[in-house]
Amino acid sequence: MARDIGIDLGTANVLINVSGKGIVLNEPSVVAVNISTNKVVAVGTEAYEMVGRTPGNIRVIRPLKNGVIADFDVTEAMLSYFIEKLNVKGFMSKPNILICAPTGVTSIEQKAIIQAAEKSGGGNVYLDFEPKVAAVGAGLDIFKPQGNMVIDIGGGTTDIAVLSMGEIVTSRSLRYAGDKMNQAVISYIKDKHNLLIGSRTAEEIKMEIGSAFEPDEDASITVRGRDVVDGLPKQTTVTAPEIQEALQSGLMSIVATTKEVLETTPPELSADIIDRGIMLTGGGALLKNFDKLISHHLQVPVLIADHPLEAVALGTGTLLKNIEKHRRH
DSSP: OOOOEEEEEOSSEEEEEETTTEEEEEEESOEEEETTTTEEEEETHHHHTTTTOOOTTEEEEOOEETTEESOHHHHHHHHHHHHHHHTOSOTTOOOOEEEEEOTTOOHHHHHHHHHHHHHTTOSSEEEEEHHHHHHHHTTOOTTSSSOEEEEEEOSSOEEEEEEETTEEEEEEEESOSHHHHHHHHHHHHHHHHOEEOOHHHHHHHHHHHOBSSSOOTTOEEEEEEEETTTOOEEEEEEEHHHHHHHHHHHHHHHHHHHHHHHHTSOHHHHHHHHHHOEEEESGGGGSBTHHHHHHHHHOSOEEEOSSGGGHHHHHHHHHHHTTTTTOOO
């Protein structure tokens, strides 16, 4: 008997949920390839450790960009590796796979995602949309005739959706999320402090002192990198208000898009959202005071999922139980 598996194929991380076992894998969506031999050297956590630290013949590739497959072969190799690692296939059996995609993907991109999952050893492959699956994983009952709103902020995309009766009523997908936030931190520190830093350092700064709203005036962090002027290693101190300034315009684009989604939502469902609030999921939900920023601008209560990073993967587990009911190809 094959165990069904749910895959949150994220730009930053891949999470896999195996029916009856829960989330069994959570690793970065990164693959290291030896470009002289075209062989995969490392996948996941092991490959992530190599980011920014490899010799010339090894390239560290992130095969997903903005929530979609940028490098098909590498994505397939990565999925195959993870599924092999789980050893869930069993003898002669192919598991059902439920895989998630951002709401903005084209039908061609959807086909590519399904094909990658099929080639990596799946039987029936189902595709569903991230905000819907995240809402289920965050514990919302989306199958009732009532409005639920979710903002799922991942690595590559932010998906905003209003759901009712198990379907997406209105949605938008923005290619501004965790990765672009890191990029904004890198640019800001380069411009203001003449210091070059890598994406891993930017991620650490964001997690340590980053804030979307009302930053802690006294919080600061020592940052090490390379001086833009003389190319030598140097360190400097960066404060929480600076990081908030770096992130400000991008975060406001999420607020503006959320407002657009609300404006196109049927009034009955809008009334439900005012009562029930907006649910934040995905890694971006962990940015300090992000809930307060949205609530401040939209005057609607905002909640953070209990396990924002795992919401999509947890949702696949719930939906797999009823996969025949919610089939969609």
